[in-house]
Amino acid sequence: RIIVMRLGHRPERDKRITTHVGLVARAFGSDGILLASNDPGIEKSIDDVTDRWGGGFFFRNNVNWKHEIKKWKKEGGYVCHLSMYGINLPDVVEEIKPCDKLMIVVGAEKVPPEIYEMADWNVAVGNQPHSEVAALAITLDRISDTDPLKKKFEDSRLEIMPMDRGKKVIENTDLDK
Numbered sequence: 584r585i586i587v588m589r590l591g592h593r594p595e596r597d598k599r600i601t602t603h604v605g606l607v608a609r610a611f612g613s614d615g616i617l618l619a620s621n622d623p624g625i626e627k628s629i630d631d632v633t634d635r636w637g638g639g640f641f642f643r644n645n646v647n648w649k650h651e652i653k654k655w656k657k658e659g660g661y662v663c664h665l666s667m668y669g670i671n672l673p674d675v676v677e678e679i680k681p682c683d684k685l686m687i688v689v690g691a692e693k694v695p696p697e698i699y700e701m702a703d704w705n706v707a708v709g710n711q712p713h714s715e716v717a718a719l720a721i722t723l724d725r726i727s728d729t730d731p732l733k734k735k736f737e738d739s740r741l742e743i744m745p746m747d748r749g750k751k752v753i754e755n756t757d758l759d760k
């Protein structure tokens with residue numbers, strides 16, 4: 584079980600990037616995302632995607648990040664905070680992989696300093712500044728034993744038939760019954 588926590592989202596600036604964090608979290612195999620900020624619009628857009636494209640992904644808006652981390656750890660979960668200042672992912676990935684209850688934390692402009700102490704691992708996806716979207720995608724890919732790109736999304740209304748050229752989407756109307 585893998586969940587993602589998005590810290591530091593500013594509703595006036597970060598809508599698009601936080602939506603992308605949610606889409607990547609879902610598409611590359613995590614079970615859900617916690618948003619440590621109040622932005623019901625993002626919850627709605629991610630829930631709409633899950634409704635159409637399937638999978639049992641959850642979105643929880645407006646959580647208290649400290650409370651959620653403490654609760655997660657009490658339940659035996661581990662926390663991996665993504666930060667360019669951390670230990671480079673290839674040097675720690677084998678330690679993280681066996682963990683079957685993992686929360687991956689990504690920040691925005693700046694994160695509360697306490698997160699560095701609360702996390703079990705502070706992990707860099709390369710020690711260069713880039714993006715929470717890229718950092719999350721690469722982490723989900725590297726820590727997985729199976730290929731996240733091959734994940735099946737159950738109960739979808741829409742499914743793409745991959746093709747060389749053009750677009751083909753199949754609609755599953757059974758779910759409306």
Ligand code: SAM
Pocket residue numbers: 664665666667668688689690691692693694706707708709710711712713714715716718
């Ligand atoms: N200067 C900021 C800092 O103190 O980390 C950079 C913030 S960056 C725009 C937003 C988020 O992207 C970070 O909180 C982190 O989760 C993620 N991030 C950016 N570069 C990263 C890297 N090289 N490795 C891991 N995470 C990274």
